[in-house]
Amino acid sequence: MIPSDHFVRFYNEVFKFLDEKKGLQDYYLEISKLQEFHCLELFRKKGLRGMYEYWDHIRIEENCDMTLNLTDEYMELIMNHCPSLSKVTDNDAGPCEKYCEHCPGWVVPLIEKAGYVVEYNLVDRKIPKCSIRIYPASSGKKSVVKMEPI
Amino acid sequence: MLRYQEDNELHRDFHGCTNLSIDYISKHYGVEALKMILRKTGHDVYRSIREKLQKGDASELIEHLNWFFYREQGKYTLKVDENEIIFEVHECPAVRHMKKLGLPISEHFCLQTSEVNAGMCEGTPWKSEVKLTGEGKCIQIFRKECAE
Numbered sequence: 001m002i003p004s005d006h007f008v009r010f011y012n013e014v015f016k017f018l019d020e021k022k023g024l025q026d027y028y029l030e031i032s033k034l035q036e037f038h039c040l041e042l043f044r045k046k047g048l049r050g051m052y053e054y055w056d057h058i059r060i061e062e063n064c065d066m067t068l069n070l071t072d073e074y075m076e077l078i079m080n081h082c083p084s085l086s087k088v089t090d091n092d093a094g095p096c097e098k099y100c101e102h103c104p105g106w107v108v109p110l111i112e113k114a115g116y117v118v119e120y121n122l123v124d125r126k127i128p129k130c131s132i133r134i135y136p137a138s139s140g141k142k143s144v145v146k147m148e149p150i
Numbered sequence: 151m152l153r154y155q156e157d158n159e160l161h162r163d164f165h166g167c168t169n170l171s172i173d174y175i176s177k178h179y180g181v182e183a184l185k186m187i188l189r190k191t192g193h194d195v196y197r198s199i200r201e202k203l204q205k206g207d208a209s210e211l212i213e214h215l216n217w218f219f220y221r222e223q224g225k226y227t228l229k230v231d232e233n234e235i236i237f238e239v240h241e242c243p244a245v246r247h248m249k250k251l252g253l254p255i256s257e258h259f260c261l262q263t264s265e266v267n268a269g270m271c272e273g274t275p276w277k278s279e280v281k282l283t284g285e286g287k288c289i290q291i292f293r294k295e296c297a298e
Contacts, residue, residue: 001242003221004163004164004165004244007164007165007168008164010171010195010262011171017187026178034167061159
């Protein structure tokens with residue numbers, strides 16, 4: 001058994017393999033489908049409040065140093081210290097350069113399927129911080145993934 | 151002493167992600183590719199365990215098995231002799247969680263055990279073997295090959 005604590009280090013090896021095969025994007029979509037099982041109904045039913053609840057649960061279970069803000073306009077997640085990237089960098093196997101991309105890779109399709117859009121800032125692939133703002137699709141905004149310092 | 155010793159909250163749904171990854175790689179790239187990734191995980195991620203095994207020290211491997219199965223509330227027995235470690239899993243926490251989620255379990259799910267263990271032992275005097283004895287049950291054997 002790969003301990004659930006060590007899953008991300010296995011994930012990192014899967015990413016290295018798929019990156020060489022140019023197969024990352026298709027894999028992200030598969031992860032997104034699995035995540036639908038865990039949260040699509042919640043997101044559709046409760047909208048931004050449901051997203052807040054989901055990531056608040058993740059905040060505890062995945063030991064994230066994360067700030068969540070829920071407003072009438074958006075749900076915002078600020079990852080102050082990402083435990084996933086931190087584990088991958090604290091790893092004798094070394095990190096996959098594109099490790100961070102898996103998050104928007106599954107989050108954006110799922111959120112769009114629920115009727116929302118995402119502004120995703122990965123900040124820097126080597127820094128375990130990122131931020132997400134989710135708006136209803138009716139806001140007229142488009143999903144975007146960027147990498148900008150904060 | 152363990153190289154990675156998490157002791158905070160557990161996110162058991164990661165077993166579902168491991169299952170998805172195993173299924174995805176085997177379907178799209180073949181079982182040999184999956185075995186290669188898992189073996190590399192055992193070899194590279196668990197370098198500390200492997201390097202100790204190379205020196206004849208199985209202490210981190212024993213601690214690893216004991217700690218993470220205890221932490222995930224698996225049911226197991228561990229028998230350690232000088233040249234043999236027998237780790238019998240009576241209830242695998244990963245299989246138990248998959249069943250709790252109601253997700254189909256990949257036919258290759260248990261390769262995560264046999265191949266990672268093999269990767270940890272690569273280039274060391276230790277050899278690993280996994281005997282599947284039922285759903286969520288197995289016997290993991292690590293045996294030190296002694297010089298004649």
